[in-house]
Amino acid sequence: MVFGLVHLSGDPVLLMVSSDSPPDVVATTRxxxxxxxxxxQQFGDxxxxxxxxxxxxxxxxxxxxxxxxxxxxPATVELTVAALLIAAAVAIPAGIVSAVKRGSAIDxxxxxxxxxxxxxxxxxxxxxxITLFGVHLRWLPVFGRGSLAHLVLPAVSLSTVILGRLxxxxxxxxxxxxxxxxxxxxxxxxxxxxxxxxxxxLKNAAIPIVTLxxxxxxxxxxGAVVTETIFAWPGIGRLVVEAIFNRDFPVVQGVVLVVSxxxxxxxxxxxxxxxxxxxxxxxxxx
Amino acid sequence: MPTRRDLFKQAGAAAALAALxxxxxxxxxxxxxxxxxxxxxxxxxxxxxxxxxLSGSIINLMGEGLLTxxxxxxxxxxxxxxxxxxxxxxxxxxxxxxGIRFHNGEEFNAECVKFTIERAIHSKLNxxxxxxxxxxxxxxxxxxxxxxxxxxxxxxxxMVPSRLAAESMTMAPAKGLADYREKFVTDRFIxxxxxxxxxxxxxxxxxxxxxxxxxxxxPPSQRIVIQxxxxxxxxxxxxxRGDIDIMLxxxxxxxxxxxxxxxxxxxxxxxxxxxxILFNARESAPLRDRRVRQALNMAVDRAAILKGLYVGRGxxxxxxxxxxxxxxxDPGPYxxxxxxxxxxxxxxxxxxxxxxxLWQSIGRWVLAEExxxxxxxxxxxxxxxxxxxxxxxxxxxxxxxxxAQKDCFYYAFINGTWDAxxxxxxxxxxxxxxxxxxxxxDLLKTxxxxxxxxDAKRRKxxxxxxxxxxxxxxxWLFLWQLDELFGVTRKVKGFRMRPDNVLHMxxxxxxx
Numbered sequence: 001m002v003f004g005l006v007h008l009s010g011d012p013v014l015l016m017v018s019s020d021s022p023p024d025v026v027a028t029t030r031x032x033x034x035x036x037x038x039x040x041q042q043f044g045d046x047x048x049x050x051x052x053x054x055x056x057x058x059x060x061x062x063x064x065x066x067x068x069x070x071x072x073x074p075a076t077v078e079l080t081v082a083a084l085l086i087a088a089a090v091a092i093p094a095g096i097v098s099a100v101k102r103g104s105a106i107d108x109x110x111x112x113x114x115x116x117x118x119x120x121x122x123x124x125x126x127x128x129x130i131t132l133f134g135v136h137l138r139w140l141p142v143f144g145r146g147s148l149a150h151l152v153l154p155a156v157s158l159s160t161v162i163l164g165r166l167x168x169x170x171x172x173x174x175x176x177x178x179x180x181x182x183x184x185x186x187x188x189x190x191x192x193x194x195x196x197x198x199x200x201x202l203k204n205a206a207i208p209i210v211t212l213x214x215x216x217x218x219x220x221x222x223g224a225v226v227t228e229t230i231f232a233w234p235g236i237g238r239l240v241v242e243a244i245f246n247r248d249f250p251v252v253q254g255v256v257l258v259v260s261x262x263x264x265x266x267x268x269x270x271x272x273x274x275x276x277x278x279x280x281x282x283x284x285x286x
Numbered sequence: 287m288p289t290r291r292d293l294f295k296q297a298g299a300a301a302a303l304a305a306l307x308x309x310x311x312x313x314x315x316x317x318x319x320x321x322x323x324x325x326x327x328x329x330x331x332x333x334x335x336x337x338x339x340l341s342g343s344i345i346n347l348m349g350e351g352l353l354t355x356x357x358x359x360x361x362x363x364x365x366x367x368x369x370x371x372x373x374x375x376x377x378x379x380x381x382x383x384x385g386i387r388f389h390n391g392e393e394f395n396a397e398c399v400k401f402t403i404e405r406a407i408h409s410k411l412n413x414x415x416x417x418x419x420x421x422x423x424x425x426x427x428x429x430x431x432x433x434x435x436x437x438x439x440x441x442x443x444x445m446v447p448s449r450l451a452a453e454s455m456t457m458a459p460a461k462g463l464a465d466y467r468e469k470f471v472t473d474r475f476i477x478x479x480x481x482x483x484x485x486x487x488x489x490x491x492x493x494x495x496x497x498x499x500x501x502x503x504x505p506p507s508q509r510i511v512i513q514x515x516x517x518x519x520x521x522x523x524x525x526x527r528g529d530i531d532i533m534l535x536x537x538x539x540x541x542x543x544x545x546x547x548x549x550x551x552x553x554x555x556x557x558x559x560x561x562x563i564l565f566n567a568r569e570s571a572p573l574r575d576r577r578v579r580q581a582l583n584m585a586v587d588r589a590a591i592l593k594g595l596y597v598g599r600g601x602x603x604x605x606x607x608x609x610x611x612x613x614x615x616d617p618g619p620y621x622x623x624x625x626x627x628x629x630x631x632x633x634x635x636x637x638x639x640x641x642x643x644l645w646q647s648i649g650r651w652v653l654a655e656e657x658x659x660x661x662x663x664x665x666x667x668x669x670x671x672x673x674x675x676x677x678x679x680x681x682x683x684x685x686x687x688x689x690a691q692k693d694c695f696y697y698a699f700i701n702g703t704w705d706a707x708x709x710x711x712x713x714x715x716x717x718x719x720x721x722x723x724x725x726x727x728d729l730l731k732t733x734x735x736x737x738x739x740x741d742a743k744r745r746k747x748x749x750x751x752x753x754x755x756x757x758x759x760x761x762w763l764f765l766w767q768l769d770e771l772f773g774v775t776r777k778v779k780g781f782r783m784r785p786d787n788v789l790h791m792x793x794x795x796x797x798x
Contacts, residue, residue: 232515234490
């Protein structure tokens with residue numbers, strides 16, 4: 001599908017040659033790249049190459065697509081994992097507190113914060129963070145990848161995409177679980193509140209949370225474009241967006257393929273995590 | 287037949303290089319590194335594949351051609367060539383400088399010149415050189431001795447020195463790149479220049495360091511880092527923090543922020559891009575009439591647009607070639623005179639006005655969409671009902687080059703040879719691309735003679751006559767050249783943009 005869509009988007013040769021190019025230069029370039037052949041032949045060749053592990057050569061940089069993805073993927077994985085950890089570290093406690101203190105001032109503040117987190121445009125927040133922590137306070141670097149300090153601002157910016165949604169989900173899941181009989185029973189038996197929340201309620205509320213984290217991880221791998229652009233973070237989000245603008249078909253196809261494979265793998269891991277979290281699923285499976 | 291003999295006769299290595307590297311003589315405490323914030327990824331480090339001026343500027347640090355241009359005057363000067371002689375209209379003899387070595391230790395000689403021209407022009411590669419010096423010129427390179435070559439062209443070509451001075455004709459090592467005659471290089475750069483490639487991390491940075499065995503004056507900085515920071519606000523923040531020393535593509539609205547910071551300054555140069563609206567005088571019935579085209583020029587208050595949209599940062603264009611280019615001239619502006627415009631339209635039989643479509647691309651040139659809208663408003667006021675239509679860039683560019691844009695369209699041109707002939711030739715009826723107005727009669731004869739003429743004085747006269755003729759024909763709505771803005775720290779010295787937009791970074795350093 002991606003192969004068809006990128007080819008529908010137009011002729012990459014027109015972006016590769018200068019506007020002054022005579023028609024014969026355009027035709028020669030098109031022939032040299034194989035774009036003058038029928039689409040089904042091009043697709044057949046592509047599938048054959050992919051089956052051999054060859055994702056092709058970038059039309060713009062003339063470098064192997066596999067090498068480009070290998071260079072850029074670790075940066076995006078690093079950023080995504082950091083953003084998820086920050087989001088989880090803030091949203092899970094906030095969601096639990098909101099659920100336990102339902103209707104209180106803390107609950108209201110936390111939920112207003114969660115909605116604001118979802119609503120604030122990430123580019124605006126990123127520039128705000130850059131101005132405050134980068135330019136005025138000079139605490140943190142504002143671009144590039146390298147030390148842990150370089151990771152802070154982009155990861156915090158990106159975490160807001162997940163944070164609000166996750167906090168609300170934790171709150172609603174916890175509210176549902178806290179009303180269950182086994183929680184009441186645990187409290188009646190005199191189990192401490194912390195143990196009730198962590199050992200009984202949170203564990204049972206974890207399935208939707210794990211699902212959301214898994215899906216967000218996979219989505220952010222290909223969707224952290226704005227963050228990567230603002231912070232000059234050399235990840236695959238920027239790689240694929242630049243490739244789309246340049247109609248660099250092999251790169252677009254390669255990135256989509258790799259991200260799709262990761263998406264499937266993460267979903268599988270999430271499914272396996274269900275069984276680890278909930279013995280009933282293991283029993284049903286058995 | 288007039289010839290240009292001894293064009294670059296023994297210009298003298300010491301004098302030429304001293305002129306190119308004036309700062310090296312000064313004693314100054316300097317930082318070892320310069321970091322430059324680029325807005326986009328250089329598309330390649332292959333000396334012959336690059337398209338953008340940003341990539342060309344990086345290649346200029348590491349590579350050298352037979353000739354080069356003075357960064358201020360754009361005068362052509364010898365670099366790896368000692369002299370260039372025009373033996374006859376079709377033959378050029380080039381004596382090469384001796385004792386020069388590439389970064390890999392290989393000696394620069396006539397074999398390398400032959401290899402370079404064959405790779406850049408006669409290989410199967412899609413190179414930039416093929417556009418600035420098309421293979422149809424039939425360049426044949428023969429080796430006279432290890433340090434002398436002759437280039438014979440099928441057609442007389444007075445522009446050979448200009449073509450050899452382009453970054454796209456950077457010399458490559460015949461042995462070092464022997465396996466790359468028919469394929470692009472992606473992992474190395476082997477040049478003769480003052481800097482050597484350290485690393486090229488695609489999408490992130492290019493790092494070069496001083497070449498310890500450079501044949502010319504040693505560069506003032508040990509290392510130059512080209513750091514890609516796509517977002518302009520982040521680039522500015524990095525400049526304010528001191529993480530980078532120079533910021534490219536400073537947007538007009540951010541210039542006051544830089545000006546208000548005592549440690550920073552705005553450096554601006556007039557860009558070589560010439561902006562205009564091209565009239566399709568071949569197909570659009572009203573636009574075939576010169577008076578209509580002149581009226582459309584008089585109907586637009588360019589000063590108001592330049593001030594309102596571009597905070598006055600630019601200069602008006604009054605013909606098809608920009609300022610500074612060789613053999614250019616300024617025939618003066620069409621006045622802003624809506625009453626006269628209406629009178630001219632009535633005289634041409636369009637007193638009741640007519641409808642026009644103005645085509646525009648998305649995101650290609652700064653504020654061009656807004657400019658098109660404002661111009662449409664001015665034309666509406668004199669009775670020309672103008673509809674602005676927008677197209678995606680690749681399709682827009684394809685139509686523009688193919689002569690398929692109806693009515694009129696916004697475009698901006700570079701000048702690939704830094705001579706007025708680069709744009710003037712487009713008005714010949716047999717030109718392959720961008721044909722919207724066919725010169726005829728005396729104007730056509732002038733353009734054709736200009737293209738064939740070698741004599742410098744005569745070329746200037748013919749260029750001026752052709753440019754005046756194209757102004758009088760009002761072939762475009764002549765707009766402007768805009769300023770290119772850079773944010774730089776006050777400690778940066780020796781950085782400049784050449785008038786053709788190539789960055790001259792060889793002499794750049796930062797005071798400690």
